[in-house]
Amino acid sequence: MTTIADERFAAARALLGMVEGMIDGATLVDRESRVVWFSEGQLALLGKTDLAELVGQEIERVIPHSRMREVVETGHPHPLDIIQYGDRWLLVTRLPLRDETGAIIGAIAFALKDSIPYLRPIAERLHQMQSRLSRMEQAFSAKRAVRFTAEHILGASPAMRQLARLLRRAGEVGSAVLLLGETGTGKEMAAHAIHAASKRMSRPFVAINVAAVPENLLEAEFFGVAPGAFTGAARQPRPGKFQIAHEGTLFLDEIGDMPLALQAKLLRTLQDGEVEPVGSNQPSRVDVRIIAATSRPLADMVRAGTFRQDLYYRLNVLPIHLPPLRERAGDVELLATRFSEQTAAAFGVAVRPLTAAAVARLERHDWPGNVRELANVIEQIYVRSDGARIEASHVADVLPAPPEAAAEAAPDLDLAAAVARLERSMMAEALAQAGGNKREAAARLGLSRSSLYAKIRQYGMG
Numbered sequence: 446m447t448t449i450a451d452e453r454f455a456a457a458r459a460l461l462g463m464v465e466g467m468i469d470g471a472t473l474v475d476r477e478s479r480v481v482w483f484s485e486g487q488l489a490l491l492g493k494t495d496l497a498e499l500v501g502q503e504i505e506r507v508i509p510h511s512r513m514r515e516v517v518e519t520g521h522p523h524p525l526d527i528i529q530y531g532d533r534w535l536l537v538t539r540l541p542l543r544d545e546t547g548a549i550i551g552a553i554a555f556a557l558k559d560s561i562p563y564l565r566p567i568a569e570r571l572h573q574m575q576s577r578l579s580r581m582e583q584a585f586s587a588k589r590a591v592r593f594t595a596e597h598i599l600g601a602s603p604a605m606r607q608l609a610r611l612l613r614r615a616g617e618v619g620s621a622v623l624l625l626g627e628t629g630t631g632k633e634m635a636a637h638a639i640h641a642a643s644k645r646m647s648r649p650f651v652a653i654n655v656a657a658v659p660e661n662l663l664e665a666e667f668f669g670v671a672p673g674a675f676t677g678a679a680r681q682p683r684p685g686k687f688q689i690a691h692e693g694t695l696f697l698d699e700i701g702d703m704p705l706a707l708q709a710k711l712l713r714t715l716q717d718g719e720v721e722p723v724g725s726n727q728p729s730r731v732d733v734r735i736i737a738a739t740s741r742p743l744a745d746m747v748r749a750g751t752f753r754q755d756l757y758y759r760l761n762v763l764p765i766h767l768p769p770l771r772e773r774a775g776d777v778e779l780l781a782t783r784f785s786e787q788t789a790a791a792f793g794v795a796v797r798p799l800t801a802a803a804v805a806r807l808e809r810h811d812w813p814g815n816v817r818e819l820a821n822v823i824e825q826i827y828v829r830s831d832g833a834r835i836e837a838s839h840v841a842d843v844l845p846a847p848p849e850a851a852a853e854a855a856p857d858l859d860l861a862a863a864v865a866r867l868e869r870s871m872m873a874e875a876l877a878q879a880g881g882n883k884r885e886a887a888a889r890l891g892l893s894r895s896s897l898y899a900k901i902r903q904y905g906m907g
């Protein structure tokens with residue numbers, strides 16, 4: 446005689462029979478977790494052919510890791526589980542079966558056919574998000590690492606001793622700082638040192654060079670992008686430098702190159718302590734200390750109306766002037782010696798001390814590119830000449846000849862050096878004409894801003 450349970454099992458089998466094409470395998474067990482039925486597909490998965498010999502066996506004897514008993518005993522379904530059969534991965538659903546009084550009479554399980562490919566888009570998205578996260582974590586910890594402290598900033602001149610005091614003080618107070626100085630005077634280094642001396646030192650230090658980022662990307666770079674802000678944009682939100690620098694320090698290099706429209710948004714952010722990603726009207730709070738830097742005469746720009754006065758006051762809470770190298774003659778020897786040691790270590794060669802004449806020759810130079818130019822000159826000497834020491838002649842080979850000597854100089858047949866000299870002088874001219882504005886100078890030279898930047902770095906100039 447057939448019981449209610451038998452009827453229900455028969456109904457379940459009939460139902461599964463109707464969707465046979467969509468499932469890889471199906472299993473029915475009774476309330477003692479004994480096998481009632483396996484579908485053809487399930488038998489194949491198990492490597493069996495004879496259903497009759499399996500019916501009535503406890504499910505674990507046939508499928509050792511089966512979780513059907515759990516479902517029968519708890520009455521809780523497992524709507525989605527991923528299991529492995531040999532080398533196949535299946536998405537399995539297990540449901541309890543009940544009679545009309547609600548009592549459990551067994552359980553049913555089925556694996557959706559080709560279910561794993563259905564999962565692939567989700568798995569890939571998860572994978573993408575995980576790798577994004579780990580890239581961001583890496584970037585975070587790299588940025589968080591303190592690169593320079595005040596001790597790295599070399600200089601025994603009174604101007605530099607005063608600077609070291611100011612940087613430490615700036616670290617303590619936590620207000621906005623404006624670093625003023627020519628290119629290559631160590632503004633970025635100073636910003637690192639302030640961060641390292643502040644209570645934010647274990648939080649991120651994030652730098653952005655306003656002049657080096659194309660104008661149309663600046664806003665997104667600063668404030669981030671809301672998910673799907675523009676067609677084709679990533680659907681996930683992209684954090685801006687403000688969000689990345691949360692609780693840390695944001696270094697805004699070449700702030701004088703910031704377009705006026707963005708200056709307004711930056712001011713709002715600083716006033717409200719909230720950022721609004723591009724394409725979103727939902728501001729979020731950020732706690733960021735700002736250190737801005739510029740090699741341009743910001744006060745003059747305010748007068749000329751190219752830099753907002755209110756933003757200037759907001760940033761100029763603690764102005765720190767970084768003296769150009771030509772005003773720190775006493776430091777040239779110290780810096781050149783240190784750069785010689787660093788270059789030797791980087792090239793894996795013996796250190797070449799500088800002769801007194803070489804130092805004197807370096808001290809006569811005007812250093813438009815400041816400390817970066819000096820570091821570059823020393824490195825070029827290592828590349829272009831041999832010898833146990835750095836002689837005045839090595840310096841002269843690398844530095845442009847002083848004006849009075851130029852007339853007597855032998856014709857220079859070194860094409861690369863001549864091209865470099867021409868490039869340098871045209872770049873210096875374009876920068877001077879553009880009042881230090883790199884955007885404008887690049888346009889005058891017919892270069893992209895990033896190429897101009899690369900050349901400025903290459904030649905250690907501004």
Ligand SMILES: Nc1ncnc2c1ncn2[C@@H]1O[C@H](COP(=O)(O)OP(=O)(O)OP(=O)(O)O)[C@@H](O)[C@H]1O
Nearest residue numbers: 597598599600627628629630631632633634816817
């Ligand atoms: N006082 C110093 N002691 C040691 N190294 C220095 C000093 N000042 C600058 N440097 C070195 O000179 C190079 C230029 O410094 P940095 O990038 O900080 O200058 P900057 O003023 O920010 O330049 P820019 O405005 O062109 O970006 C760096 O390699 C830095 O390590």
